[in-house]
Amino acid sequence: MAIAGKNAVIHDKILNKYYGARSDDVPKEVVRLAEDRASVVSGRMSLFCTVFMVVLFIANMMFSVRSSTVVTPHFFLWFVPYMIVSVALHEGAHVVALCICGRQADKIGIKINYLIFPAFYVRMNQVLLLPVPDKVLVHIAGISTNLTINLILFVLNSTWVHSSDLGHSLAFAVVALSVNALPVLNSDGYRCLLAWTDVNEHIDNRRNPRWVVGLRILSWIIVIAYIARFLLNYMVW
Incomplete structure (x- = not known):
């Protein structure tokens, strides 16, 4: 496990999966086991x-x-x-x-x-x-x-x-x-x-800050606009 700033990330090396939580929500017993790594x-x-x-x-x-x-x-x-x-x-x-x-x-x-x-x-x-x-x-x-x-x-x-x-x-x-x-x-x-x-971005949008959700929505709007423009140009030609 690594704790950086307000985030705690646990890496399951067997399943190669990552789990995130707030640093304040992690039990102190677990924090003691966290990897102590200074910034490069x-x-x-x-x-x-x-x-x-x-x-x-x-x-x-x-x-x-x-x-x-x-x-x-x-x-x-x-x-x-x-x-x-x-x-x-x-x-x-x-x-x-x-x-x-x-x-x-x-x-x-x-x-x-x-x-x-x-x-x-x-x-x-x-x-x-x-x-x-x-x-x-x-x-x-x-x-x-x-x-x-x-x-x-x-x-x-x-x-x-x-x-x-x-x-x-x-x-x-x-x-x-x-x-x-x-x-x-x-x-x-x-x-x-x-x-x-x-x-740290989560797959579940409910766990992400609102501005992250907003950027995700904006990205999909850009994709839809791009597809719509492509289809419109195709129909014109």
């Missing part, structure tokens, strides 16, 4: 990393606006390989950050978010056993890595390569990362918000 990073460091990620976003956005609007038939020769590498680096950064914090990933694979959006993922149930600063580090690791590499490539492209296709690929990556940073659709931004507020 401090609260200030996790705050610095979050702010630095925002700065990276702003810098990437500035380069995106300056990107050329010209696209050649060779666009996909840049776009497809870069997106594959970006996804691999993104998920790899999550795994590395989790290992640095003394935990391991449960599974790596492909899933369908909200029954419609395909995505690669790293199942990181053990992040529930981490203190808040470490949780934040793990959840922002993927986006921060992508933004850093993206910015380096933006600079190299503007000063040396001068490829409009590469510029478009980088700009598209920024858009995808921006969507992943929004606190909806089970994104990294959503997980980071849960970490900062020291909230």
Whole structure:
């Protein structure tokens, strides 16, 4: 069992299941058996990393606006390989950050978010056993890595390569990362918000704070709107 902040999480290693409770509701006899694990990073460091990620976003956005609007038939020769590498680096950064914090990933694979959006993922149930600063580090690791590499490539492209296709690929990556940073659709931004507020999401909505339930409802509204728009465009064509 691990106790971090106001949350207590019990990991059944035999069944590989996780059970959550309020720290105050856990008997003192059980608390004594809890795993005593200090944070790998401090609260200030996790705050610095979050702010630095925002700065990276702003810098990437500035380069995106300056990107050329010209696209050649060779666009996909840049776009497809870069997106594959970006996804691999993104998920790899999550795994590395989790290992640095003394935990391991449960599974790596492909899933369908909200029954419609395909995505690669790293199942990181053990992040529930981490203190808040470490949780934040793990959840922002993927986006921060992508933004850093993206910015380096933006600079190299503007000063040396001068490829409009590469510029478009980088700009598209920024858009995808921006969507992943929004606190909806089970994104990294959503997980980071849960970490900062020291909230462990429960399957049973009745145990979640109202704002978490609200974000879940908003996510479904976005999915329904997306499907409706797709069907409308299909009917028009």
